[in-house]
Amino acid sequence: MIVTLTPEHFEQRTTVYGGRGLFAVKPIPSNTLIHASSSPYASVIYREYRKEVCAYCFAYAFEANRGRTWNIKLDPNGTGGVRFCSAECKDAWRREEDIDSMISQMNISIDQLDQKMQRQVENQKMQRQVEIRSGRGDRTSSSSSSLAKLNPTVVTQDFIDSAWKTAENEEFTGEPLSSLELDLVRFLASGLIHRCIERLQESSETRKLACKAGTWSELLDLQNNELEYISAAPHVLERQLRAYKFLRQAAIPTLKQYILNSDSVRAILGRDQGNAFGIFEVDGDDMLGYALFLSASYFNHDCSPNVRKKRHGRSMHFYTTRDIDVGEELCTNYIDIEDSVSERRENLSKNWYFDCVCRRCERELSTLRTNTYPEAKEATGIIGVE
Numbered sequence: 001m002i003v004t005l006t007p008e009h010f011e012q013r014t015t016v017y018g019g020r021g022l023f024a025v026k027p028i029p030s031n032t033l034i035h036a037s038s039s040p041y042a043s044v045i046y047r048e049y050r051k052e053v054c055a056y057c058f059a060y061a062f063e064a065n066r067g068r069t070w071n072i073k074l075d076p077n078g079t080g081g082v083r084f085c086s087a088e089c090k091d092a093w094r095r096e097e098d099i100d101s102m103i104s105q106m107n108i109s110i111d112q113l114d115q116k117m118q119r120q121v122e123n124q125k126m127q128r129q130v131e132i133r134s135g136r137g138d139r140t141s142s143s144s145s146s147l148a149k150l151n152p153t154v155v156t157q158d159f160i161d162s163a164w165k166t167a168e169n170e171e172f173t174g175e176p177l178s179s180l181e182l183d184l185v186r187f188l189a190s191g192l193i194h195r196c197i198e199r200l201q202e203s204s205e206t207r208k209l210a211c212k213a214g215t216w217s218e219l220l221d222l223q224n225n226e227l228e229y230i231s232a233a234p235h236v237l238e239r240q241l242r243a244y245k246f247l248r249q250a251a252i253p254t255l256k257q258y259i260l261n262s263d264s265v266r267a268i269l270g271r272d273q274g275n276a277f278g279i280f281e282v283d284g285d286d287m288l289g290y291a292l293f294l295s296a297s298y299f300n301h302d303c304s305p306n307v308r309k310k311r312h313g314r315s316m317h318f319y320t321t322r323d324i325d326v327g328e329e330l331c332t333n334y335i336d337i338e339d340s341v342s343e344r345r346e347n348l349s350k351n352w353y354f355d356c357v358c359r360r361c362e363r364e365l366s367t368l369r370t371n372t373y374p375e376a377k378e379a380t381g382i383i384g385v386e
């Protein structure tokens with residue numbers, strides 16, 4: 001399926017190295033805005049930043065407000081730490097995002113379950129100490145995860161499927177979620193809420209607003225990196241399973257149907273990795289959270305990119321960095337392109353799970369090989385500097 005993008009400057013095509021990419025359909029001058037992805041489908045602001053980042057436009061208080069937190073709260077009690085930089089942002093968020101108050105209700109529910117888990121663990125610890133002191137308990141912990149029991153040597157799709165199937169029948173137990181896991185729960189909830197709104201209000205005006213972020217089928221059309229990601233970082237699966245089980249327990253009634261099985265959650269998680277963008281300060285380096293912008297997920301990476309991205313409030317904008325010819329692929333950079341070729345390739349392989357095929361890598365690798373093995377150049381005649 002081809003996603004609807006700003007059609008004026010480019011089209012989506014299959015690349016020679018596999019997968020899809022965006023190609024210029026006409027000459028484009030440098031510094032042209034070629035695409036704006038107006039709102040994320042799923043997003044989260046990290047817990048530690050929630051009082052300092054506007055929930056709607058992602059403005060960072062430390063940039064604009066000289067180090068103070070934002071004081072326009074979602075409700076007078078500051079429920080869920082959701083804050084805004086202005087009354088306009090609060091209104092827009094309520095109108096466009098918090099349809100039927102779903103986000104507000106989910107935030108409250110997540111916080112309540114988290115607090116309940118914290119209290120339970122405190123009580124269990126106290127109980128245990130009493131038992132140990134009175135000689136009735138031993139000092140070893142009996143908790144072990146279902147994942148540890150499966151103990152894979154190589155992660156396969158079967159292994160992942162079976163871990164998720166098991167989780168579908170398990171209650172959330174054990175340690176309370178870490179901040180990272182709670183952020184993941186909120187990220188998943190925001191995506192599921194968009195999906196729910198799309199279903200609930202298919203014929204209304206509200207749906208049009210909600211769909212600024214895109215549709216569920218557009219999300220499903222993104223590249224799914226579940227196997228690559230879990231193979232590279234198997235420990236992450238446990239974090240995902242815990243987030244899913246917690247979410248199932250915390251979900252408000254309207255969301256329950258989307259998490260009875262794990263399909264929807266896995267669909268979002270599989271697209272998160274390899275497609276999500278960091279939400280950075282506009283003019284700084286702090287990463288405040290992350291977001292999935294569906295229509296912006298077709299720019300491939302190049303170590304000499306011809307497109308740069310810049311966040312404008314809630315939207316992600318893409319500009320050409322030089323004049324572009326018809327037929328050229330439009331690429332951004334996913335990583336720091338000041339790094340050496342080895343560092344870049346290691347970063348892309350470890351964190352993005354692909355071997356970069358860009359011309360700059362090819363050229364620099366070639367130089368590296370020639371310098372390391374000069375005889376290779378003589379033998380083949382094909383390795384050399386341009």
Ligand SMILES: C[S@@+](CC[C@H](N)C(=O)[O-])C[C@H]1O[C@@H](n2cnc3c(N)ncnc32)[C@H](O)[C@@H]1O
Binds near residue numbers: 018
């Ligand atoms: C954000 S998606 C880009 C769109 C993707 N090509 C698709 O078909 O959906 C990132 C994925 O594209 C591929 N990709 C992007 N840049 C690449 C590059 N320079 N070399 C090889 N593969 C690349 C990788 O598979 C990567 O995980």
